[in-house]
Amino acid sequence: MKHEELQTALAGTGYVADESLAMALHLALALGRPLLLEGPAGVGKTEIANALAEVLDTRLIRLQCYEGLDAAHAIYEWNYQRQLLAIRAEAADEEALFSDKYLLKRPLLEAISQDVAPVLLIDEIDRADEEFEAYLLEILSDFQITIPEIGTVKAKARPIVVLTANGTRDLSDALRRRCLYTYVDYPDRETELAILNKRAPGLEARLATQIVGVVQALRREELEKKPGIAEMLDWAAALAGLGINDLTDDRTAVQATLVCLLKTAADRDAAPVEVMDRLIGKVA
């Protein structure tokens, strides 16, 4: 599949990917390398994995990283309770106790023991500890996991790995070098309009232009948390739900719906009626 075809296929699932992202995904598939996505929150990094899984018609296996994530929660764990029961029932010898039956597969082991290559999403890798990152390196290069009691499990089909990060901590160069890299930024006006049209097809063209214009302008203001694409879609849904067809019509209602876009008290204060009037006036 060429990258334009991939781009079209992604658009078919409702994900508008720009060309360089499509190219990176295409290469990730072609070269079998993991893809690392960085960028601000709310630009659709996680969504890419969903769309990709849908395009390839395969499973999405997700590992959400957090501080203190350990092997037992990322790779595998023994089902101690079942093992104990089996011992009491004297139905199992030691060999049988450490078999697949008593193994709880966590996302990483799950991903490499699939028959069809799944999409493995490792979300917010920068939240996990450095030790975990080092362990991940081994899995990402060999696609095999060693379980002392059983042996080495090799991947039947190489999963397609997508990692996301948003700069909580610097990732190691070793991890970066193993991955393809794409920086996903806030979309430009046309792309964002395309996204909005894809996700909310019923929206009036005029309102859609206004929404995208205001959100783009808001991102240029000094805000603590800039509104992402998800926020923009929420806002569009809210406006549509209230039956607002033009941002200039019902200013109080529009101001009230800003809760969809601005998520901190400081940001709410930074966008009072006057500022919004100015922004809306520009795009109207």
Next chain:
Amino acid sequence: MPVTRFPTRATGMADRMAGFVAHLRMNGLKLGPGETGDALAALGHVDTIDPAQAKMALRALLALDAEGWRRFDDLFDAYWFNAGKIKEGSASSHVRTQSARPALWQPHLDDTQGGTEDSAEMAPGLGDGDAEGADGRLIATRSDTLNKRDLRELMDEQSLRDAQAAARKLARAIRDRRSRRRKQGRRGAELDLRRIQRASLARGGEPFDLYHRARPDRPMRIVALCDVSGSMTVYARVFLAFVKGLLDVDTTADAYLFHTRLMRITSALRDHDTLRAAGRLSLMAEGFGGGTDIGASLTAFCDTHAARALNNRTVVIVLSDGYCTGSPKALADALAGIRRKARRIVWLNPLLGWKDYAPVAAAMQAAMPYLDAHLPANTIQALAALEGEFSRL
């Protein structure tokens, strides 16, 4: 766009790609020898006739971080389209690699530097006159030529980096406070036998439900208040680097800067964009290098930020020399207020490392009863040595 004409000895794609990777490496991207082969393999999967596609493919492969991603376009054009100042045929193997990556945060406050230099010379007690009594001051290595030398030179990047490194260590020492007690935990290192036995009664004596015990983490928070008034000017850059180091390790740490007013600088110091961070800091540091009013600044802290910033697991670090034009009473009251809410107050004083220094200034006298520790911080070594002190606190 003119396509680069490669010299005849650089034959074939592989050679040119090696040159390109070397070109990127020279421009600070961290690439290994393996990347050349990968790049050629990647080009096998795209329509190589179209330079835009080749660019996108190589960018996904060779850019390792956001910085490289942004610069890639220019670097690509410079090499393949001769747009830059690149020497032709750089496909030789002996390319000088630029090792150190650009220092993260060196240009902070550069914009205000003009102002600070002036005030540095006016600063009382910190000029060359005191050089002999001030062994190992931050600036003391070449104190004889001090008045001729630019402050920036003396405060070289290395010492800023050292200060940051010292701060990181310190912050780790403070933060790592595991409790001695064990509490029930979802995934502790050990089993909680009493609880398992008790629960086994309900299962006919089977130890069926497993309970764990763990040592709960009780991390300390750090709140740093950094004095950047006139008398502190020579230390300000290093101390700000130190504070940045504290913030690097601890995502909950909080930093403030004060002279006659108080400002929160946490988000500015956390800014990944170093240029923007420098810009924001210099905006905030308006009045940087002026007078000091520690009392009023700390009172402002108590009134506004303290409720959120302080809890009984907070270490408050004040970096100041204690020379204050405000009333000592206000300072004492403010410290008493902080004391009630925070676990510890530590005062790092650059003057304390000096010979014959005694905290006789009125403000220092007023502050002393409220401090858990009053420690010297006049050299990088002194900053690094604080780690031991802090783990004892």
